[in-house]
Structure formats: structure tokens, C-alpha cells
Amino acid sequence: MTEEQIFHQLRAICAKILSVDPALITPETDLREELEADSLDMAELAAASEDRFQLVVDLDTAKQARTLADVTALVHAGAQAG
Amino acid sequence: MRGRIRVAVTGLGVRTPAGNDLRTFWSTLVAGRSTARTITSFDPAGLPVDFACQVPDFDTSPYVTGKQARRMDRATLLAVCAADDALADAGEPAVLPERRAVVTGTALGGNETTEAALLGGDGQPGALYIPRKMPNASAAFVSMRHQILGPSLTVSTACASGGHTIGEGLRLLRDGSADLVVAGGTEACVSPAVLLAFHRCGALSQRVTEPERASRPFDAARDGFVLAEGAAFVVLERLEDAVRRGARVYAELAGYGRTSDAHHLTSPDPKGDGAERCVRQALADAGVEPGEVAHVNAHGSGTPLNDVTEAQVIARLFGPGQVPVTSTKSVVGHAIGAAGAIEAVAGVLTLHERLIHPTINLDVQDPECEIDVVRRPRPLAPGAVVSNSFAFGGHNASLVFVPSGT
Numbered sequence: 001m002t003e004e005q006i007f008h009q010l011r012a013i014c015a016k017i018l019s020v021d022p023a024l025i026t027p028e029t030d031l032r033e034e035l036e037a038d039s040l041d042m043a044e045l046a047a048a049s050e051d052r053f054q055l056v057v058d059l060d061t062a063k064q065a066r067t068l069a070d071v072t073a074l075v076h077a078g079a080q081a082g
Numbered sequence: 083m084r085g086r087i088r089v090a091v092t093g094l095g096v097r098t099p100a101g102n103d104l105r106t107f108w109s110t111l112v113a114g115r116s117t118a119r120t121i122t123s124f125d126p127a128g129l130p131v132d133f134a135c136q137v138p139d140f141d142t143s144p145y146v147t148g149k150q151a152r153r154m155d156r157a158t159l160l161a162v163c164a165a166d167d168a169l170a171d172a173g174e175p176a177v178l179p180e181r182r183a184v185v186t187g188t189a190l191g192g193n194e195t196t197e198a199a200l201l202g203g204d205g206q207p208g209a210l211y212i213p214r215k216m217p218n219a220s221a222a223f224v225s226m227r228h229q230i231l232g233p234s235l236t237v238s239t240a241c242a243s244g245g246h247t248i249g250e251g252l253r254l255l256r257d258g259s260a261d262l263v264v265a266g267g268t269e270a271c272v273s274p275a276v277l278l279a280f281h282r283c284g285a286l287s288q289r290v291t292e293p294e295r296a297s298r299p300f301d302a303a304r305d306g307f308v309l310a311e312g313a314a315f316v317v318l319e320r321l322e323d324a325v326r327r328g329a330r331v332y333a334e335l336a337g338y339g340r341t342s343d344a345h346h347l348t349s350p351d352p353k354g355d356g357a358e359r360c361v362r363q364a365l366a367d368a369g370v371e372p373g374e375v376a377h378v379n380a381h382g383s384g385t386p387l388n389d390v391t392e393a394q395v396i397a398r399l400f401g402p403g404q405v406p407v408t409s410t411k412s413v414v415g416h417a418i419g420a421a422g423a424i425e426a427v428a429g430v431l432t433l434h435e436r437l438i439h440p441t442i443n444l445d446v447q448d449p450e451c452e453i454d455v456v457r458r459p460r461p462l463a464p465g466a467v468v469s470n471s472f473a474f475g476g477h478n479a480s481l482v483f484v485p486s487g488t
Contacts, residue, residue, distance in 0.1 A: 017152070018149060018151060019147065019149035040153070040209060040210070040213070043209040044208055044209035044210060046209070047206075047207075047208050047209045048208065048209075051206050052209075058309035
């Protein structure tokens, strides 16, 4: 799966979690600052990513993610490692 | 020692099968229109019991954002809407946040969340699984929405949860822990697993061909309760505070009883000792003699065992046929952890409107139930109203309301 494919899937998940229009989310959107994501949203995103992409997300690393590009990179790396 | 704290009910809010506002709720009860229907919220095909009393047209959008709603189970959504309404109905009393309290009750917590994750899903709970299913979720959200910085508690005593929340709220005011209490119960358990489970323990009516006729408390042909959902909340404050701020006082909450059967996990003690002690305790707490009771809003679940035991307790306490009795569950079904709160609101409105709503589906009264069951709306005589809740586990709760200004 390419990073772009991962991004599109993550964007749909993220839009649902944050109850926002997917079009509002670009790779560089700051999820916390711009879309008011809190720690519970980020935990949801991590759990949903694990389920969707069949991988284990390191929560400490996931907590550092600020944008969907960050999450995409994490998932991409995780998928390759797995 | 004069000067025991008197407590007023100044706000009410409901989300019930009979209505999502007080006016609709009360008019449905007085009209005696059954709310039991064949289930449409999911496909009940294959279930031995396919009907229930569900909250119709439940619109959360004026209350919560889409994102907030995602974090709430249906039980919590019902609770926050009813609690918001109760506080608005009370006129949003200006009490210091540190002096506000909330007590919520539920038997099954976030049941929809549990079933979706464990039965319908892939067995992989999401990050919201715990916060949505935890029984205290409603107390948490109500506290956040209304800056309640004092005690926030959740009571879980099965079908008596709603009654206990209001009684425990009374105690918080009396013991000086708070100046304002929002108390109530919620339940959203009309689901395939809960229906089947209650059916398998023999509690539900099986009258599938006539859902509207299925909830028939004190009738000779009753065969169990009808599962329901809903939420109801009351606002309690010291009577003197309510009078000082010019609040509308629906009624005074004067007494609270709570006892245990210590008998059986699901059956009431057939002698009714625990229930009788509970009502006596509540009356003594209120300083009300049995002869001063004008009405009993019964637990009246429509199960063969409850109704005969409860009727015998009422007949012993007040004399056979001496006090008018009604069962709100005949109209709205049994909303488990919310039932006691829904019925407390019905009892308060009975005092406020001076009218007793009827018990429906009472065609042939069980001769073992020697009580005066109200079949048509009947004016309320002056006096106190008792609301009973008796639960799986042998938990009993009784509340005594008296007219405001007495």
C-alpha cells in the first residue's frame, strides 16, 4: 500500500473520529490545533489504525503525531516492519 | 432538634417512550396510551420477544455536537438531554459550582456500546469503548456540561437505581454536601442480547401478538414486564433556597427508604418484608402516617411475583383497597435503571397536577391483589405520594413526596 493510499484511508477514519468533513483534512493539517483533537481522539485514531492496517502502533510515538502525514508515516513504517 | 432540612423538587426532565418533554409525557400517561410496539430500531426476527417501549423521535442535535455524541452511548445521550431539560426547567439555579452535585443511576450502563463491540463487531474494542460503556459516563457528562464541581456519583441497583439516585440526592442536601443536586436514572437496553437474556430468565411478557396489551400490572393475565428505555432527572434544592429565589416548587421530597431483601437474586421475598420495611422507613423519614398517604405509584412491573407481593405489602400498610395505586409501567414499560426516576417524575407530576394517571390493561384484577388500582384518571386527594422501586438483587427504594407548602 502506498503512502497516498494509507493517507486516504486514514483521512476517512480521522474525519469520522473528529466529526469533520474529510475535505478539511490535508496531510499538513494540525489535528490538535486546527481540528481540536484531544488525547482521546488520538488514542482512537491509533486504535483504528491498528485494526485497519493490522499493525501495532507504539502509543508513545503516536502521541507525538501532530498531522495526518505524521500518522501516515507511522503506519507506512509499521506496515513495512510488520 | 427542629429545623431538619426540607428539600424541594424544582426541575424535571424526561426522555421516555411516552414523550421527550413533560407535557407529552404526562398527557400520554393520563390518556393511558400504551407505548409498546414491535421493535423497528433493529431487526428482531428470531427473537422470542420482539417488542418493547422505545423513545421515539429522539433528536440529540439541539443538545450535543456530532463529536460529543460519538463519545456517548445511547444511555448517556438520553441522560444528558433529560438532565439539561431538568436544569432548564428549574431555571438554572445560580449555585456555586463547588456546591453542585449529580447522582446518576443505571443498571446496564453503555449496553449498546458493549454489544456493538463484543457481539456485533470484530471483537476489537475502540478507544471509546470504556468511556462509552462505563456506568458513570452520564454523571461525568452531566458534571462537565453544568460545571458540577461537588460530588458526582453513580448508583447501580438494577431496577431500583432511579429511585436510589433521587434518595441519595436528598441525603446530599440534608448532610450539607451540596446546595443543588441533579439526580436521575437512565437506561438504553432495548437490544437483542438484553431482550433474549431477560426472556431467558423468565421476566418478560411474551404477548407478541398484542404488544400494547402486554404490560398489565395487577391483571390476572399478566405474564411479565415489557422492556423499555429512557431517562428522567429531577433537580433538588433546599426548600428555603427555592422559596427565596422564587422557584416553582413541584413538590417536596420528604422521605426516603432503602432496604434489602437478602433473599434471592431475581425473585422478591414472597413475604414482602424488605419492601414493607422500605416503605415504612420512607414514611417515618418523612414524618408521614400511612393514613396521610393519598397515592402509591407502584413498582408494578407486571411480573406475576412482584405484583402480588407488592399488593400485599400495600394492603398491609394502608389497608386493603384503602389507597389508590397506579403503575406507570403499564404505559411506558420497564426502563430498568431509569424506571424509578421516571416514576418519581410521574409521582411529582401527580402531586403538581392533582391527578392520578390510570393503570392500563387491567381487565380482570388478580384477586390476590387486594388494592385499589386506578383505571381511569382520578383526582388526587390531599396527602402524600409514595413511589416504590424493587429490584433484581433484592434492592428496595421508596420515596415520599408531599405537596409544596405543607
